Amino acid sequence: MNPNGNPLGMAGSLAKTILLLLYALFALFPLLWMLILSFKPDNEMFTTTFFFTPTLENFRAVFSESDFLGTLWNNLVVSCLAVVLSLLVGVPAAYALGRFDFKGKEDIAFTFLSFKFAPEILVIIPLYLIYQNLHLIDSTVGLVWVYQLISLPLLIWILRGFFEDLSTDMEAAAQLDGYTWWQVFFKMLLPLVKPGLVAAGLLCFIFCWNSFTFALLLGGGHTQTSTVSMMRFLASDTVHYGWVAAAALICALPEMILALLIQKHLVRGLSFGAVKG
């Protein structure tokens, strides 16, 4: 992996750096441009590019718009609860699918995946009618429940592979040494699958946070999420691009903070010979 001493090493690492920077330009420029837009006054939106008189007017407009902060909070509550619930039921499920051999295992695993097969617009109208009967429209419980369709299949299918990669010998050895199953699970297995767990948890949070269809149709005044309320800034007759950019950046901030916070956990906890291969 490390081309030290390789005559091609210098040219190789230069090429790698250039490729990485090109992709970074592609990935980050639109975000940078959004950042610029969010500080631009409306009358300079398309007349200037990089040099303009920065203003906080867009952010002020977004926050003064009725209860944008409230919808941000709703989104935080619903998305966090959805991910926590997914972790609570999904990690054990992934463990079971990854570690045990039992009849029908593959069928069950495939069924979990199949919850993602149906396009959202196919199930949304029947789901709406059912939610109406259960009085779950515009309730936190209802949204947290429907978000399981977004997060559980992803979580289970990512983690399953990580659990399968672990050697069963260590687990058995620890149990023979007198550790309870819970101790083995929390102190040994979870640290070992940590990269997968963190990546899957982050992705679940992002997809729940950005979920639009479910939140729009099954949410309502009390549970409107920021992803839905942000669209208000698009719907008016004249789109204030500065407002949209400011709202979108504020809306992405919690995701970015979460990603930065858990980044360091994207590394395996302990790794002495615990992985097969």
Added chain:
Amino acid sequence: MTTATADPQQRRIEPPRTDLSEAGKKYARRKALRPFLVLAPSFLLTIGILIPFIVAIFYSFTDLTLRSSDFNLIGFGNFVDTLTSPDFWRSLSITLQYAFWATGVEMVLGLGIALLLNEENWLSKFLRLVLIFPLMIAPVIGALVWQLMTNPSVGILRFPLSWIGLGGFRWSADPNFALFSVLLIDVWIYTPFVVILALAGLRSLPKSPYEAALIDGGSAWFVFRNLTLPMLAPVLLVAMIFRLMTSLQEFAIIFASTKGGPGDKTLSIALAAYNQAFPFYNLSGSIPMLLFLWALIYAVCFVLIGFWRKAQKLSSGAV
């Protein structure tokens, strides 16, 4: 969507793969029911999706519209209408092209970027933090920002394009490049999804095979081809399955950037179904298209899961 229900007496568990001690076997036998107990909560939580799904299938045999709640059973009429319509087959072709290019480019690019980010220098460390940000912008907003950037008269990209002589490039307004322009947005948003998963996979690779390869003096390509790729294959396949599923169903990005146009150049099945259901209120007429899409995704995933099982056996078994 099959669920195996075995007689509880017959359910048994064997210590997975390796030979455990007698105590281990006894322990495993005692816990024979555990997998089902452990799986039950997540299963009960999501199995409810079958109800709306079945209701939707029922609607496809009716003439239900969104105008009134009265409807009649009309048999297979909606299916016949859909399958005999050339528009449907054109939408199917667009959907397949979209999913193929989106998934293909994102997988290759995502894996490449993840490999570059997995190195321990300051640039990789910094970019690991920020390169996943595009995924965090809501797809509708991401599409809007790209529309704005590529706008031929006010978009910021008109400057670099005019420097290389492409000043008149019209992006998604040009029928020949509309699909390309939408795909570019999809790639921008979802490549980080592959990057995150590939990085997590790379981060959890065992060290010892690499040390052995280093001693043997294998080239970087040899190590990648024979060690990294086989061990990474399961997580890459999971990423690919999820990308294929969502790109076959993609709605938000296409709707926000082109609404299916110009003409029907980017009118995928999801968009066509939406157009049937909402502007034309023909709800039941839109369902056969979506069921067809469902069946397609089912078949594709069925095949890919087969590959996944093989790859997983290879990577978690003897390497």
